[in-house]
Amino acid sequence: MSSNADRPKQPRDFDPVSFAVVPPRKFEDLRVGDVFRAPSRTLKDAHAAQTVSADNHPIHYDVEYARRHGHIASVVHGLQVFAFTAPGATLFSAIHRRRFRRDSAPCKFLKEVHAGDTLYPALEIIALIPQGDTGIVTTRATVHNQRGELVLDGEHQCSLKTSPRGGK
Secondary structure, eight states: OOOGGGSOOOOTTOOTTTOOSSOOBOGGGOOTTOEEEOOOEEOOHHHHSTTTTOOOOGGGTOHHHHHHTTOSSOOOOHHHHHHTTOGGGTTTTSBOSOEEEEEEEEEEEOSOOOTTOEEEEEEEEEEEEEETTEEEEEEEEEEEETTSOEEEEEEEEEEEEOOOTTOO
């Protein structure tokens, strides 16, 4: 039987609710040119599976099929790569939780992505448009691979509620 003395001590001031990669910001705190980076991710075979897209094309899960069609390996679906740029994974984890709608704009898939690649997603704010009690945030979404190649270039557009008058 172990005693409480055997257990590792937990910091008393840790608060999982306030734990964030980036400190929270309000629409009014954002600036054009701000860049928000998501953690890098090294992709596994599971990322190439059709779990995100439900796309059952063998290019995404059959290595031999992919090789017969000129690819070096199964190709990770573009939607999986684009999902790594989701504002919730980067920017909006840093924004005061007042968002009510998110829209995504088209993107370009510039290079193939395969299991074993490490991806570096980022969002850069390219436009901020206040509209009464909301604000439109437009970001450029980019993903580079471990070789420094741009594999995805696109945009996200989000509507956020602005702070009530008085700044709270």
